[in-house]
Amino acid sequence: MTDETRSETTGPGRRAMLLGGAGAVGSVLLGTRLSFAQPTRPTVVQAAASGTAKSVHLAGTDGWVSMPAGSPPDLPFFPDSLAPSPFDTYVFGFRDVTAMATAQEVAAVRGKAQISAPMLAFDEGDDVTIKLSNLGLLMRPDLFDGHTLHWHGFVNAIPLFDGVPELSLAVPIGRDLSYFYRPHDAGTYMYHCHFEDVEHVQMGMTGMVFVRPKQNGTRVGNVPTGVRLAYAYNDGDGSTRYDREFAFMITELWSAAHYRDAHIQVSDWTDYAPSFWLLNGRGYPDTIAPNGDPQVTAGGRLQYQPISSLITCNVGETVLLRLSNLGYQNHPLTLDNVDMQVIAKDASLLRGRDGSTNYQVTNTVDVGPGESRDVLVTPRQPGEYLLYDRNYAYLGNGGGPGWGGMMTVLRVGAAGTYAPQTQPNT
Amino acid sequence: MRLNRTRARTRDAASAARLRRRSGILAAVGALVAAVAIGSTAGAQAATSEGLLCQTDPHQTFSLTARTGYISTPDGNSIYMWGYGMSSGQFQLPGPVLCVTSGQPVTVILHNTLTEPTSIVFPGQKAVKANGNPAQPQLDTGGSLTSMVQAADATDGSVTYTFTAGSPGTYLYSSGTDVTKQQQMGLYGALVVRPAGAAGQVNDRTDSAFSPQHEYVFLLSEVDPEVHLAVERSQPVDWSAYNARYYLINGRSMPDTLAPNNASWLPSQPYGALVHIKPWDAATNPLPAVIRYLNAGRVSYPFHPHGSDERVVNKDGHALQGTSSTAPQDLSYLKYDIDVMPGQTVDALMDWRDVEHWDATTNPIPTQLPVITDQLLVGADTWFSESPYLGTKGSYPANITVNNECGEYYHVAHSHALQQATNYGAAFGGMMTVFRIDPAAGCPTS
Numbered sequence: 001m002t003d004e005t006r007s008e009t010t011g012p013g014r015r016a017m018l019l020g021g022a023g024a025v026g027s028v029l030l031g032t033r034l035s036f037a038q039p040t041r042p043t044v045v046q047a048a049a050s051g052t053a054k055s056v057h058l059a060g061t062d063g064w065v066s067m068p069a070g071s072p073p074d075l076p077f078f079p080d081s082l083a084p085s086p087f088d089t090y091v092f093g094f095r096d097v098t099a100m101a102t103a104q105e106v107a108a109v110r111g112k113a114q115i116s117a118p119m120l121a122f123d124e125g126d127d128v129t130i131k132l133s134n135l136g137l138l139m140r141p142d143l144f145d146g147h148t149l150h151w152h153g154f155v156n157a158i159p160l161f162d163g164v165p166e167l168s169l170a171v172p173i174g175r176d177l178s179y180f181y182r183p184h185d186a187g188t189y190m191y192h193c194h195f196e197d198v199e200h201v202q203m204g205m206t207g208m209v210f211v212r213p214k215q216n217g218t219r220v221g222n223v224p225t226g227v228r229l230a231y232a233y234n235d236g237d238g239s240t241r242y243d244r245e246f247a248f249m250i251t252e253l254w255s256a257a258h259y260r261d262a263h264i265q266v267s268d269w270t271d272y273a274p275s276f277w278l279l280n281g282r283g284y285p286d287t288i289a290p291n292g293d294p295q296v297t298a299g300g301r302l303q304y305q306p307i308s309s310l311i312t313c314n315v316g317e318t319v320l321l322r323l324s325n326l327g328y329q330n331h332p333l334t335l336d337n338v339d340m341q342v343i344a345k346d347a348s349l350l351r352g353r354d355g356s357t358n359y360q361v362t363n364t365v366d367v368g369p370g371e372s373r374d375v376l377v378t379p380r381q382p383g384e385y386l387l388y389d390r391n392y393a394y395l396g397n398g399g400g401p402g403w404g405g406m407m408t409v410l411r412v413g414a415a416g417t418y419a420p421q422t423q424p425n426t
Numbered sequence: 427m428r429l430n431r432t433r434a435r436t437r438d439a440a441s442a443a444r445l446r447r448r449s450g451i452l453a454a455v456g457a458l459v460a461a462v463a464i465g466s467t468a469g470a471q472a473a474t475s476e477g478l479l480c481q482t483d484p485h486q487t488f489s490l491t492a493r494t495g496y497i498s499t500p501d502g503n504s505i506y507m508w509g510y511g512m513s514s515g516q517f518q519l520p521g522p523v524l525c526v527t528s529g530q531p532v533t534v535i536l537h538n539t540l541t542e543p544t545s546i547v548f549p550g551q552k553a554v555k556a557n558g559n560p561a562q563p564q565l566d567t568g569g570s571l572t573s574m575v576q577a578a579d580a581t582d583g584s585v586t587y588t589f590t591a592g593s594p595g596t597y598l599y600s601s602g603t604d605v606t607k608q609q610q611m612g613l614y615g616a617l618v619v620r621p622a623g624a625a626g627q628v629n630d631r632t633d634s635a636f637s638p639q640h641e642y643v644f645l646l647s648e649v650d651p652e653v654h655l656a657v658e659r660s661q662p663v664d665w666s667a668y669n670a671r672y673y674l675i676n677g678r679s680m681p682d683t684l685a686p687n688n689a690s691w692l693p694s695q696p697y698g699a700l701v702h703i704k705p706w707d708a709a710t711n712p713l714p715a716v717i718r719y720l721n722a723g724r725v726s727y728p729f730h731p732h733g734s735d736e737r738v739v740n741k742d743g744h745a746l747q748g749t750s751s752t753a754p755q756d757l758s759y760l761k762y763d764i765d766v767m768p769g770q771t772v773d774a775l776m777d778w779r780d781v782e783h784w785d786a787t788t789n790p791i792p793t794q795l796p797v798i799t800d801q802l803l804v805g806a807d808t809w810f811s812e813s814p815y816l817g818t819k820g821s822y823p824a825n826i827t828v829n830n831e832c833g834e835y836y837h838v839a840h841s842h843a844l845q846q847a848t849n850y851g852a853a854f855g856g857m858m859t860v861f862r863i864d865p866a867a868g869c870p871t872s
Contacts, residue, residue, distance in 0.1 A: 053792075129793050146802040150732075153762035156781045157733045159835050160795075160814040164732065166854055167836045168810045169801035177801060180793035182782060195804075198844035198853045268851035269844070270671045328843040330726060330765070346763055348735065352756030353633060356748060368728040368765030370842025 051125035051182065056118075057098040059106060060147035060171070060193060060205065061135040063113030065089050066301035067253070067276050068283045071398040074275060077259040078398060082139070086301035089255065090139060090262035091115050092193070092203035093304070095294060097133070111138030114294045114304040115281035116249040117207025119424060120191065124214045124234075128181040136173040139262055146170030149179050150194040151209060152326075152370065153187075153347050163194045170195050186213035186233050187347025188372045190249065190324040198269045202257055204281065206326040208247040211347075228420065232320050232374050233349045239357070240343050242320035242376060244421040246311045250367060250406065251278050252327040255398065272328055277394040277405040280307040280425075284388075284395075284407040291426060308425055309408040312418050315382050319410075322424075323365065324372040331406060332366040334390040335377065338410065340365055344374035364390055377410070382417075385410040475686035476700050478641040478718075480525035480618065481512065486591070487533040488524055489513035492544045492578075492613060495694050499672055500679050501849045505651055506658035508611035509694075510546075513537055518694050519677035520645050520722065521599065521615025526591045528619050534587045534599075538578035544613060545577035546587060547602035549769060550743045554589040561587065574602030594621040594629045595743030596643070596718040596771040607663065610653050612677075614722035616643050619743065628716055628773045629745040633756060636775055640703055640715035646729070646766060646857060647722040648673050648846070673727075673846040673857035675699040680840070680849070680858035699859040701839070705816070705866055706777035714775040721766040727846065728765040733778055733837030733861060735760040740773035763842055778835075778863050786815050799823060809836045809860070817865030832869040837861045 064080075064087035071088075073079065079088030093113030097106045122128050134147045148170045150163035159168045161179045171177045193205035213234040221238035223229065232240035252274035257267040279287045282305050292299035292306035299306065313319045321340075325331055342360040344350055350358045365373050379385065389395060389406035397404030481488060490510045495517030497505050510521030513535070526532050538544050547561075548554055554561040556576035564573040578585040597617040601608035621630050628634035648670035656663045675683050676697035683699040685692060703715050717736065721727055739746055739758045748755030764772050784791050791814055798812050798820060807827035812820030817833040830836075840847040840858035849855030 127792055146804070152730070153735075155735050155762075156779045157837070158784070158814055158816070159733075159810060159837060162732055162837065164838050165802065165804040166809070167838060167860075169796060169798065170804060172800075172802040175800055177796045178793050180791055184781065196853050198848055201844055269848050269853070270669065270851050272845040326842075328845055330728075345759060346735070346761045348760035350759055352758055354753075354756040356755035356757060358757050358759070368726060368763065368842075369844075370728050370730040370763035371761075371765055 051127050052123065053127045053129070054122055055098070055129045055131070056096065056120060057100075057131045057133070058118065058149070059095045059097045059109050059133045059135050060092070061095065061110050061113050062090065062092050062137040062139050063111055063304055065091050065115055065204075065281065065304050068286050068397045068404055069301075070400060070402070071276070071283075071404075072400040074255055074398055078255040078275065080259050080262055082262050087304075089253065090258045091304075092137070092200055092205050093117060094193075094205055094207060106133065107135065110135040112294065112304065113204065114306060115204035115206070115278075116251070116305075116307055117191065117205060119207060119247060119307065120209040121212060121424065122181075122183055122209070123212045123216070124183060124186050126183065128183065129178050130181070131176050131178045132171050133176040134171040134173050140264070142264065144173055145200070146172050146195045147200070147205070148194045149191060151179075151181060151189060151191050153189040153372070154181060154183070155185050165195050183211040185347060186211045187344060188232075188247070188322040188324060188374050189347055190326055190372065192326055199257075199261070199267070201326055202254060202269075202328075203261060204251075206249055206251055208249050208322065208324055210247065210322055232343060232376075235349065239359070240320075240349070240374070240376070241318065243317040244313050245320040245322060245424045246309070247322040247424050248279050248309060248324070248408075249281065249307075250323060250325040250327055250331050251281070252276065252329060252394075253278055274327070274329070275398045277327075277331075277389060279309040279406055279408055281305040282307075282309065283397045284404050287408040311387065311408065311410040312413070313379065313410075314413050314415050314417050315379060316415065318376055318378045321375040321377065321387075322372065323367050323375065325367040325369055328369050329394075330366055330368045331394065332364050332390040333387060333406075334364045335385060335387045335410065336363075337381075337383070337385050338377050338379045339363065341376045342373055343376055346372055379410065379412040382412050382414050385412070476698055476702050477639065477687075478618070478643050479523060479687050479697060481522040482525050485533070486526045486530055487535070488522070489535045489537065490521065490546075491537040491539060493517040493539050495519070497677060497695050498682075498692065499849060500682050500855055501852065503651065503672075503850075505649055505672070506654045508540060508608065508613050510536075510613060510615050516694070518696055519612045520647070520697070521613070523616045523618060523643055523697070524599070525618045525620065527625075528591050528594045528622050530591055530622070532589055532591050535584060536578050536587065537584045538580065538582070540580060542580050543573065543577040543583065543603050544608060545573050545575045545585065545602045546599050547574050548587065548589060548597065548599050548617065550597045551589045551592050554587055556585055556587055558586075558588075572603070574605070577603045591619045593743050594619050594627070595740045595745075596720060596773055597743055598720050598722055598769060598771060600722060606665065607653075607657065609722065609724070610650065611657060612647075614645070614647065616645050616718065616720050618643070618718065628740050628775070631739070631745055631747065631754075631756075633758075634739045634745065634775070635713055636716035637711075637713035640701070640713075642699065642701055642715065642717045643697070643720070644675050644699055644717055644729070644859075645677070645697075645720045645722055646673075646675060646727045646841075647677075648724070670723075671850045673841060673848075675857055675859055680847070680855045683859040701776075701859070701861040702864070703778060703861070704864050704868070705780040707866060710866070714777040717774050717776060719764055719766045719772040719774065721768050721770050724768055726765055726767050726843075727857060728763050728842045729839065729857070730763045730842040731776065731837070731839040731861065733835070733863070734776055735762050736764060736774035736776040737761075738764065738772055738774050742771055778837075778861070780816060780866075784815055786813075786818060811835070816863070817867070833865060834869055835863040837863070
């Protein structure tokens with residue numbers, strides 16, 4: 001909360017510091033390009049490391065994105081009159097700047113946020129350092145909002161790295177803070193900024209993070225030879241093995257609030273009434289467009305929404321769907337024609353303390369705000385199957401005609417259609 | 427973000443008041459905890475500062491009165507409410523937490539002082555009787571439903587409900603008359619049913635044991651102040667315009683949720699929601715806390731505790747277990763977000779474990795720790811210890827008021843439908859509380 005008292009005492013200093021601070025940000029560069037890339041360069045201090053050191057550098061800032069083409073106007077909120085072409089919606093967001101070689105490159109990301117946030121993945125026992133730099137808000141030089149990193153669901157967290165500014169610290173504009181985590185529990189989590197959480201989360205500072213189990217790479221239970229040895233959890237029996245994985249950050253977008261943030265106005269958050277329903281920051285049919293790169297302008301209006309939700313696999317393969325909800329509504333997701341097996345909720349295998357397994361087969365998985373689900377599907381027939389929000393009110397784009405909103409496609413090819421997966425959501 | 431000028435100014439006043447209040451809270455917490463430690467054998471009615479305040483009776487007979495009254499919200503609002511209070515006491519929100527033993531008879535006598543009939547339904551209890559007759563839906567002479575159950579007449583009526591306490595767990599009790607309005611007005615409370623002969627367990631399973639000193643009820647609900655204003659003024663309610671602005675735990679919003687039970691400045695909101703534990707330890711602190719969630723509202727409340735998973739062991743008064751007759755399978759599961767549906771109850775065991783045992787000298791965190799003064803503290807006071815290490819306090823900038831006592835940890839726990847974690851839209855409020863984790867050796871001042 002940035003009240004006026006605070007503004008008077010600290011605002012000018014922070015503002016003046018912005019450029020110099022941003023310059024300093026890039027001076028220590030950490031090795032990992034994509035967070036889920038394997039090789040890492042340990043550049044952090046290693047006093048008592050128990051695992052592989054992995055470093056990620058994220059930047060928090062604002063920017064512009066695009067809702068699906070043809071969404072009807074909702075003036076003055078949508079499209080935003082201040083939006084540069086080809087965009088229509090103001091957002092806050094994170095960027096992955098780990099691979100950027102110079103301070104100038106990092107500073108240039110200011111005003112170029114992406115939604116959803118970069119997808120992060122680590123191995124159980126890694127020593128994870130995530131440096132968060134606050135680049136400020138290009139559209140709102142009057143503000144000095146901090147940013148934080150809250151790893152939602154991280155077990156036995158300590159306050160310093162939990163990212164709740166009222167109970168620890170926030171990163172001021174032009175500065176950075178290195179969060180340290182040693183994840184011990186495999187599973188599907190999410191992360192978001194917790195500064196003015198109701199606002200910064202809605203504005204787009206939300207992303208997926210998951211932890212891979214130690215069991216990965218080993219053959220357990222009745223797992224045959226010649227298949228990918230990737231598991232969602234340390235199941236001990238191979239029951240969570242998958243061939244491909246796809247992750248989905250579930251959010252809603254309330255155009256009026258985004259407009260008001262760009263236009264120096266305030267929202268009453270208890271009036272919350274979203275206009276768009278998104279998977280990985282996109283509404284259907286953008287959800288099935290290919291992955292992009294926020295550094296590449298060829299992405300056009302989806303340049304800053306780089307994560308695809310198109311699911312592809314070969315017939316008979318097992319696909320892991322990681323579903324995390326950082327919206328403020330429940331979303332019952334239905335998959336047509338293919339059973340969904342829920343193996344975990346909130347990064348915990350559905351297995352009692354006595355070992356009783358309680359996986360649940362269904363065709364609709366309800367994900368509440370702040371919850372996650374791990375779901376396995378094994379399509380037996382080639383074809384296209386829709387994955388969508390069974391609350392049909394959320395299958396539109398801004399109240400316009402036709403299909404939209406929280407929907408994507410599971411595309412199943414004949415054996416050999418798709419090469420082995422090397423990255424999630426590809 | 428930033429509130430507009432008008433709101434910001436109100437907030438300044440509010441935060442000043444809150445600041446005073448917070449220092450008061452901590453002093454009170456310390457004093458009352460000490461008092462309880464000394465006086466815990468003095469009787470069931472001895473006030474505790476935090477945790478569950480049970481209403482008990484040797485005959486499991488409780489006399490409740492439905493009354494009108496007011497609650498206060500952290501932004502300075504005062505809301506007209508209806509609520510159940512002990513007949514020997516006064517108006518309160520929510521109703522008293524009634525604690526009973528499974529399999530034993532329970533009697534609840536309801537007296538009504540409201541200007542319309544009211545009643546109590548006990549979802550999950552079986553063979554409930556009203557004035558000795560089976561509890562039944564009530565119809566008027568034209569055959570229209572007037573109440574889910576026999577009601578007490580307006581103004582001075584009364585009705586007596588009896589039942590045998592059902593399977594162990596947590597249950598809601600609430601009005602069965604004019605339910606949309608009377609639920610919104612505050613006629614609800616919690617009923618805790620303990621296993622016979624195993625009061626330290628949630629249910630009959632030994633793996634549901636908890637630390638009796640760390641038992642908490644989180645009764646979740648919401649308020650649309652426009653409805654309450656209309657009822658207070660005897661005006662019609664426009665339900666199509668319903669929009670909740672306040673979200674409550676035990677009748678309070680953050681930061682009032684942190685105030686101790688029976689805080690003098692919250693005279694009609696007696697129940698706090700501060701969870702206060704020490705790190706789990708196999709030898710010295712092996713039992714988890716229990717949090718009993720109840721949803722008395724009209725939408726789901728996805729409650730997210732920071733810092734720790736919680737193990738869901740019981741729902742709606744029934745253990746999560748399989749059907750084996752000899753050794754029922756354990757079907758409990760861990761969650762980092764408990765999505766509680768309207769009318770649902772969820773009992774969850776929680777602890778926090780010092781997994782890494784970070785220590786500034788013997789086991790430092792392998793990263794560069796931030797220079798505190800380079801970072802942003804929010805507000806004029808802080809709960810943060812200014813150190814990552816449990817039990818260690820760092821140094822503070824001179825202009826910061828310090829709420830931290832001995833390097834203890836604080837984690838928030840809140841609804842993750844984040845508009846519900848606000849006070850009329852202002853963040854870090856609403857359906858939110860704090861989990862306090864003291865060092866294993868305890869805090870010298872508490």
